[in-house]
Amino acid sequence: MVDFVDRRRTDQRANTLENPYWISSAIISNLADAGKNVVLFSFPKAGEIYLIQEVILQNIVLAVTGTTVDIGSGTIPLESTTTGGVLTVTDLDEYFKQGDYAVTAATFFGSTTGNTSDWLSAKAAGTYAAPRILIGAAGTVPVIYATVGAGFTAGTFRVHVLLTRIPGV
Numbered sequence: 001m002v003d004f005v006d007r008r009r010t011d012q013r014a015n016t017l018e019n020p021y022w023i024s025s026a027i028i029s030n031l032a033d034a035g036k037n038v039v040l041f042s043f044p045k046a047g048e049i050y051l052i053q054e055v056i057l058q059n060i061v062l063a064v065t066g067t068t069v070d071i072g073s074g075t076i077p078l079e080s081t082t083t084g085g086v087l088t089v090t091d092l093d094e095y096f097k098q099g100d101y102a103v104t105a106a107t108f109f110g111s112t113t114g115n116t117s118d119w120l121s122a123k124a125a126g127t128y129a130a131p132r133i134l135i136g137a138a139g140t141v142p143v144i145y146a147t148v149g150a151g152f153t154a155g156t157f158r159v160h161v162l163l164t165r166i167p168g169v
Helices: 118-125
Strands: 022-023 037-040 048-063 069-078 086-096 108-109 134-136 140-149 154-163
Touching: 037 069, 037 086, 037 154, 048 069, 048 086, 048 118, 069 154, 086 118, 086 140
Parallel strands: none
Antiparallel strands: 022 154, 037 140, 048 108, 048 134, 048 154, 069 086, 069 140
């Protein structure tokens, strides 16, 4: 278990439709987040099932060579747990591996077959199981988080996830 920084945006959790929708994290900054685990999204509604369709990292301000970012899965004790709380790591690079991150462009990046995250493998196989399917919980809340390397000395980025809430839950 490790402590973390909270960069969730709770203002984007009101979508009640079952069609796909995008959620975005707050901005991750070298000034506040270098060398830290950063919780990007949480799924606190017990039994609610989500299909994770895309995970995109948006490089807003160029980072420097040596910057590493992995996007993984984990849990926090409760939805009310925030910065300084405990993050339990499930898989460090479940959705995005640091080899997919290029610091040379202010653009968008996703998981590639060159590095193949578990999520991309599941998506390519058409699997409807974790990590492509995420099930919410009120306690031991599932999260998507970023591990930001200490070499992140300049720049900003955010993460976007396209998901579908499975109806009837």
